[in-house]
Amino acid sequence: MWSLKRPALSALSTFSTCISRVRNPGLADRLALAKPAIVVASTQFDKAARVHALHSIATHDVVAPDITVSEMEKVYTQRMAKNGSPGRDTYDEILASAPGGRCPLCMQRSAATLDHHLPKAHYPALAVAPLNLIPACSDCNKAKLDAVPVMAEDVPLHPYYDDLGKEVWLTATVVERQPTALKFAIARSNAWDDTLYARVNNHFRSLGLAALFASEAAEELLNIRHQLQILRDAEPMDGVRDELERRAQSCAAARVNSWRTAAYRAWSDSDWFCEGGFLPGG
Template structure:
């Protein structure tokens, strides 16, 4: 760094940054990030604005010394897909706990989550006041062990889908509330309904062909096709909107028996 004074103060703050990182990991592993006191994550020798600048200028900026870490985190997202919404393309890093309030975590890789710009904006710089206020953390929260994303068919012309959270009774209640809060805060019902509307339009002609192909009753053939599509997607991602969508379609006798052609 060219600013010798800031470099010196950062070096002197190293122990505090490391300690703050350890406290953060312990809280994340026990789902108690909401219990952390923001006053414990300031750095007496470094201003918050300076830590924000260290992140933006020395890590996020292209060709900066820390950019290699930034890029590695961006590329860590599976299929380049935002882990917060599971749909849009990763384009930035989100500070799980905001850098403006937790400056000691500003450049901590475990506090930096690859995300799309929309999810990054929707999360906002908010301090969680309770466990359910905290959005899901892709590095520490495992919610893929059971299906919780569901959909229902809306019998309109054209057909539509509504997405909602339906957690299993054996899921930890706090985690279940967090899943619902995450779903609501990031407006995932609207995102998935929009994507599903396009998919419904894309599969219409294929379903018409299946319905009219002969053999077993058309509705039965359509149902079997949709059920197979749902199972294929379930094996890839149990809680994708595609899994929820095809499962709902396969379960709707109205849709299978011609609702797919409602216009």
């Protein structure tokens, strides 16, 4: 997961913008009366997230005084996410915060939607709260579903509040058989407590990142195999390893815990791989 800067947008201003064009006078009045509850919910979210206690926030099915889950979901879908809606600029601003347009949750696929960190079906007061909205790819968004955390270990990683640090925590191991492959895993950072370690592992497992990274690494190997063979033929002892080490260093300079960095580290560390294991027939 990549960390992101928290949005500067307030829940009150975002909600006010989203409901600014409601034509039904009765609904407009009722939504306006919900503004204090929206502010309280966002403030509570921020305080809990800062101490990694989002599991302590109670689910609810009414936003005071009388706004239903369905009505709040429509504020998001029709008045924020919909093209041309009053809140679409805010939606696009949050979406654009994804680094390089990539999903910060899987660090690989394109961020094409906003994910509700706490699902709007169970926390409707947070339906358009910027702190609860994270740029994400469709696959990660779907994988999270509408799960409600009941313990600290259950809380998904949040790019605005969780920082996994710069120690190496993503590793890969070469499978020494043909066709070769990589197995990705999480290595516990010295800076993590037990709860964060459990949350990182839950994140890795629930989003299927081991399979995603292994697939991407297989494609990467396919693209560089010809060059590695040329290097092996020219410098049988060190040509392949030197090239892989250079690539590992270059990738690490950009992102120390990207799948590419982990892949090139694993390949360069494997004598079997460097001595020809990268070839289709070994």
